[in-house]
Amino acid sequence: MTDQQQTHRLTVTAEGDREIVTERVFDAPREKVFQAFVDPELVPHWWGRRADTTTVEKMDVRVGGDWRFVSEGPDGSHAFYGTYRAIDPPEKLEQTFAWEGMPGHVVVERAEFEDLGGGRTKVTTQSLFDTTEERDGMLASGMEGGQSESYERLDALLAGGSED
Amino acid sequence: MTDQQQTHRLTVTAEGDREIVTERVFDAPREKVFQAFVDPELVPHWWGRRADTTTVEKMDVRVGGDWRFVSEGPDGSHAFYGTYRAIDPPEKLEQTFAWEGMPGHVVVERAEFEDLGGGRTKVTTQSLFDTTEERDGMLASGMEGGQSESYERLDALLAGGSED
Numbered sequence: 654m655t656d657q658q659q660t661h662r663l664t665v666t667a668e669g670d671r672e673i674v675t676e677r678v679f680d681a682p683r684e685k686v687f688q689a690f691v692d693p694e695l696v697p698h699w700w701g702r703r704a705d706t707t708t709v710e711k712m713d714v715r716v717g718g719d720w721r722f723v724s725e726g727p728d729g730s731h732a733f734y735g736t737y738r739a740i741d742p743p744e745k746l747e748q749t750f751a752w753e754g755m756p757g758h759v760v761v762e763r764a765e766f767e768d769l770g771g772g773r774t775k776v777t778t779q780s781l782f783d784t785t786e787e788r789d790g791m792l793a794s795g796m797e798g799g800q801s802e803s804y805e806r807l808d809a810l811l812a813g814g815s816e817d
Numbered sequence: 818m819t820d821q822q823q824t825h826r827l828t829v830t831a832e833g834d835r836e837i838v839t840e841r842v843f844d845a846p847r848e849k850v851f852q853a854f855v856d857p858e859l860v861p862h863w864w865g866r867r868a869d870t871t872t873v874e875k876m877d878v879r880v881g882g883d884w885r886f887v888s889e890g891p892d893g894s895h896a897f898y899g900t901y902r903a904i905d906p907p908e909k910l911e912q913t914f915a916w917e918g919m920p921g922h923v924v925v926e927r928a929e930f931e932d933l934g935g936g937r938t939k940v941t942t943q944s945l946f947d948t949t950e951e952r953d954g955m956l957a958s959g960m961e962g963g964q965s966e967s968y969e970r971l972d973a974l975l976a977g978g979s980e981d
Contacts, residue, residue, distance in 0.1 A: 716920065717917070717920035717921070735921070736920050736921035737920075737921065738920065738921035738922070747921075748921065749921040749923060753881070756880065756881035756900045756901075756902065757881070757899070757900035757901065757902035757911075757912065757913040757925070758902070759913060759923040761921070761947055781947060783925055783945060783947075
């Protein structure tokens with residue numbers, strides 16, 4: 654991150670019975686932010702916590718295509734996977750998300766990319782869980798810290814550098 | 818089906834905002850009914866409508882294992898797939914279900930097998946959809962007729978014959 658940038662705050666909100674909504678502003682144009690979410694070359698540079706190394710095993714970015722990332726870190730190796738449901742560059746991305754440790758527990762994730770003008774973009778994610786218990790379990794898992802860290806890595810990538 | 822058997826009625830009920838519950842009695846012991854749901858040799862004999870031919874492409878019956886069936890019929894070829902979430906013979910089976918035509922739209926299906934005594938078994942299924950719209954779409958799709966037909970084929974299989 655350059656000295657000129659501030660780190661924007663991530664907000665994480667439980668909504669309704671089964672949703673988590675997050676919001677975060679990035680100091681980069683919308684096309685560039687969207688690209689970081691759909692380019693398998695870029696994902697390993699920002700997806701996950703700093704202590705993890707993420708490998709993109711599959712990333713078939715089309716409606717019905719599958720993705721699978723493996724993160725190696727201090728607490729072992731974790732695989733995450735899902736299926737793309739909607740791809741509308743540079744505005745919307747929708748996919749399923751599951752962790753291999755809870756197979757068949759599928760979250761629907763929607764990301765919206767809003768052009769704020771002045772080269773800034775707001776990313777809003779909505780995660781829809783099957784049950785309130787699964788939603789609350791995710792909130793209790795430390796996802797907020799993990800996502801904050803991941804988005805700080807994305808800040809660095811978007812600024813032209815990389816923390817890795 | 819033998820002359821001695823009656824065909825039991827399938828009940829299909831919308832419950833809450835996102836569920837479909839079905840109930841059906843079979844004239845067979847619980848172990849035998851459960852087995853028909855988890856044996857890849859048996860599934861093609863009863864799964865789906867009479868006009869369809871179902872091929873089991875994958876059926877890895879363990880928690881976290883995947884299944885994939887392809888049905889060929891008058892309206893083309895349709896693939897269905899999912900992941901087993903819980904297997905508790907002969908009482909409970911839980912898996913995800915998706916149709917390739919709506920990738921990433923995942924239903925959680927639970928089947929419970931109740932021993933009614935006298936060699937009869939009640940199968941109750943609960944299907945949990947992401948949204949009310951998806952649940953109502955399934956109800957409108959003719960699933961009731963399809964499941965009735967499939968269960969009549971299962972009657973025949975359990976009676977020792979096969980309609981195929």
